[in-house]
Each structure stands twice: as C-alpha cells, then as structure tokens.
Amino acid sequence: MALAVPPGGTPPPTEHRLDAAPSTQTIPFPDAPRRRTAPAVPAISVVIVNFCQWRNTARLVGQLRRSIAVRTGTAEIVVVDNHSPFHPVVRKLEKMQGVTIRRFSRNTGFARAVNRGVTDKTETAAMRVKKRRHRPELSPDASQWVLLLNPDVTVEDGFLDDVTATVSKLAVTDPAVGVVGFRLRNRDGTDQASSGPFPTLGRTLAGLFLPRSRRKCTHRPEPVRQAVDWVTGGCLLVHRDCFKQLSGLDESFFLYYEDVDFCQRATAAGWSVWFDPSLEVTHHWPLHARRVPAPLRLMTRHALLTYAKKHWTGWRAQVMSAVVWTEAALRQTWAVARGDWDASRCYGQLRRIVGEVASGRDKETRRRIRYAAAFLDPIAAEQDGRTA
DSSP states (O other): OOOOOOSSSOOOOOOOOOOOOOOOOOOOOSSSSSOOOOOOSOOOOEEEEESOHHHHHHHHHHEEEHHHOOOOHHHEEEEEEESSSTHHHHHHHHTTEEEEEEOOOOOOOOOHHHHHHHHHHHHHHHHHHHHHHTTTTTTTTTOEEEEEEEEEEEEOHHHHHHHHHHHHHHHHHHHHHEEEEEEETTTTTTTEOOOOOOOOHHHHHTTTSGGGGGGOOOOOOOOOOOOOOOEEETTTEEHHHHHHHHHHSSTTTTSSSHHHHHHHHHHHTTOOEEEEEEEEEEOOOOOSSOOHHHHHHHHHHHHHHHHHHHOOOHHHHHHHHHHHHHHHOOEEEEEEEHHHHHHHHHHHHHHHHHHHHHOOOOHHHHHHHHHHHHTOOOHTTTTOOOOO
C-alpha cells in the first residue's frame, strides 16, 4: 500500500483540484459533419495515492497515458497526495491532460485518501451527467469502475485499453463482479502472490513460520480467472456500485488490511471477487521485500488488531491482542538493550494501542498512529525513482 503521511496538526483536510482535464469536445465548422465527442464521463477512474514518491507516481502516470483510453477520455487518472514534500515533477503532472491532482494538508491514511479520490470523482461525474443528459453520446453505464494502483507499480503501454476490454467482458459474463485483482510480478519477473484466503487466528499464527511473502497471500500459477477471498489493494479494480454500496474502504484502517476487509464485506453483500491473471503489472516494493522499522510494524499490527476485532468472534480477537502485546513488549526490551530509543518508544505506543483497539478508543489510537507515521517519510522516499 502507499504510505500515509502525518506531520503537523489535525485541521480538516484541504483539497485542491490543480488540474482539470480539458474538454475533448470538438466544435465543427458550420458546414462540416459533426464529429462524435469523447465520453463526458470516463468509464474507468484510476486512483493513485502518493506519499513521498512523486517520481514513481509521475512515471506510472506517463505509462498509463500511453493508452488510447486516456487520450479519448475513456479513462482518467486521479492522484491523491498525502501531504508529500513538493517536487518539481508536480508542475508537469498538473499540465497533463486527463490527470487530476488532489493534495491534502495533513495525514489522511490510505483508506481515507482512496475514498476521497473516488467519492469526489463520483460526485463530479454525476453533476456532469445531469448537466449534459440530453446528449446522446452519454451512456448510463459510464464511469462504473475504479482502479486503485500503488505508485511503486509499473505497467506496459496500452494497459488501460486492456483493462477497458476486460470490464466490457465482465459486464456480460459476470454482472455481479465487484472486485478484480490482476497478476503481480516482482522486479525480476517472477510471480508475486497477490491474493489469499481470509485471515483467521490459526492462519495468522501459522504464518509466523512461513516466509514473509506467503504469510497472507497464496501463489496462483493457474492461467485462468478464478474466484478468491481477497486481492491486494496495490492493483485493485472495483465496480463503483460495489464501492458505493459498501461506503468505500473502512477508514478505521490507517494502512494495510483495508483491502482484505473490503473484499470480505463485498462477498457478504453478494458481490464476487476474482483473480484475473490475463493482465499483469510489476510491483516493485511489496511489504515483504522491504525492511520493517518499528513505526511500520506498529501500523501492520494495528491493522491486524482492527481486522481481528471486526471479523473474529469472541476469544480469538483477545488471543491476537495478547500475542501482539507480548511481541511489542519483547521488541521494546530488545530496542532498549540496543539503545534504539525511537524504536523503544514506538513499541511502547503499540502496547497502548492494543488496549485502545480492544476498548474502542479510536481517537487515542489514531493519534498514536499519526505519531508513528511521522517517521515513515524517509522510508517511502528511499523507494522513489527506483521503479525503472
């Protein structure tokens, strides 16, 4: 997932639409035949949540724009920035056709950033439809899909054209499809697990004895589309009606596990979740391939505790709380022995989070999460520009 950013106070986020895609409507000369205009509402909205990875984001945007879908207005790109430091490449992104940038003045978390990016575009599209509903070229099925992509993803030319073709087929073969995940590749071209079964207490504890790349996800070498429990949010295609029905991602999750939770709620609501290997992207920096400093570990554990409280019954969530508290205590002791006082404080915060999540003290928990996220900007920045 894209990293979220928190330094600063906690005023309501401010949003700035810095660039609006110019109209693609053609005004004919008096005696010239009328040319068909591009769709007023794109069929696919790509949402990219950026944090301290402007160069990676710009590279991905450039790759996505090498699709007919973007040039014709069938697809649009929305970049939601979680208060990253300014980078000169922002000015170039602002001038690109079909690209909208939204920037926030404080930490929003990944789930909240996605929700704002999707919801704002939904409202804007609805307004445009209302204003232009007399035009025959508008389709009632327009703007029905949202594609979430991480900044550390790269795609081939024409990728969005293939996505457009895929959703057209799905509309016929499986009208109930709500979520689709595509095949992910590592930097060296090897397969990267990107889906898995819903986490249980037993699976989570057993995963401690597995390689990090296999603790949550399952490798699926079969070259056929198949139903799965969940797919990763690093490359996630969602039907907009499904997104709207579920009120988007659960913002209780600051970072991680929001994709698992969304797929579980989608399944419970009657939507189908698919893994489709016919399309693939390269994911350069998955969590299992990166170092996990104390602040990032705090976030993963908070996400796990939040998921457990929401989806596991009774004693199972309590056992998970006890396991996380014990782990935090042991790591804090080791951090003190090493003289790593920042890590020690972070694990102390995690021990407090365990009790706060269990008792529902969300405000206190979010404050501690923002404190931890303030240390993550150099971790995210060190990945920037390395997706070539």
